[in-house]
Amino acid sequence: MKNSKNLNIIKIPDTISIDLDQTLDCGQSFRWQKLDDYSYRGIAYSKEIKITKKDSCLLILGSSKYEYDTIWKNYFDLDLDYDKIRDTLSEIHPNMKAATEYAPGIRILRQEPWEALCSFIISQNNNIPRIKGIISRLCENFGEHTGSGFSFPDYETLSKLNEQDLSYLRAGFRSAYILDAAKKVFKREINLEEIKYMPIDKARNELMKIKGVGPKVAECTLLYGMHRLEAFPLDVWMKRAMKTLFDGYTYEIFGEYAGIAQQYIFHYSRMNPQIFSSCG
DNA sequence: GCCCAGGTATAAA
C-alpha cells in the first residue's frame, strides 16, 4: 500500500466473480464511464475511483484502504456469495440457468438510496442512453466537483430548485417528479433510511407517495438503492418474460433473491431480444 | 416521419 491516496491500488483476488461490463452497464446504474483502457471511472458516496480487471484480479485505483473497507467493498457487494446464489437460481428453471450463464458476472450494486430513487424516476418511459445523458447533466449542474467528475446532487440542493432550474436537463415531465421527491425526502416526509428496513409492501407504498413513483420505480429503488434483494420490478415487460420464459409461474418462485433473478433475466433478454419469440 | 424507451397520473369504464 502506497502512501499517496491517489496511487493506492486495492487488489481483490479472483475468487470473487464479477464482470465490470456486466455489472456496471446492465441497467442498474447509469453513471459509470468506460474509459479507453477498459477501466471504469465512477463516483459513489462522493468518492471517485477507477476500477479495472487485470489477471482476473479486481483493481481499485484511487481508494484508500479505509475507503475500500467502508465504501467500495460494500458498494460492489463483495461479501455476498453470488456463485452460490446463481446455483440456487439455476435449479429453479432451465431458462433461469440460461440467464445466469449468459452474464454470470453481474452483481447488484449497493447504490445510495437517493441516487437510485432519482435515477429510476428519470428512467420512466425513457431509454438508457438518454437516461444517462439526463443524469450526467444533473450531476454536472448540481453535484459537487470531485476529481474528474461530479458527485450526485443531494436532495437538499435539489429541493430548493424549481422546474425552470431543471429545464437544462431536458428531462421533460420527469423534472416535476424529481423536485417532488427531493422536497419530500428533505422534509423527511419520506424517510429513506427507515424505508430501507420496512416490510417490502409498506416500503413500496411509502415510496409511491412521491409523484412519479409507481410500483416499478419503487421496486427498483428498493432493489438497487436499498439492497432489498427480494424486490421485484414486475412491469409489463417482466410479466411477459415470466409468461414466456417461466411457463407462467409468478416471480415468487425465485424466493428471497427474486430481485437478483430479475436482473439476470432483464440483461439476458435485453441482449437477446429473440428469446421471447423462441421461448414462447 | 416513425416507433419506442427499465412508467405513471388521470380519467373513464
Added chain:
DNA sequence: TTTATACATGGG
C-alpha cells in the same frame, strides 16, 4: 378494479 391515453424528449 382494470383499461386507455397523454406525457417530454430524443435514440435508432
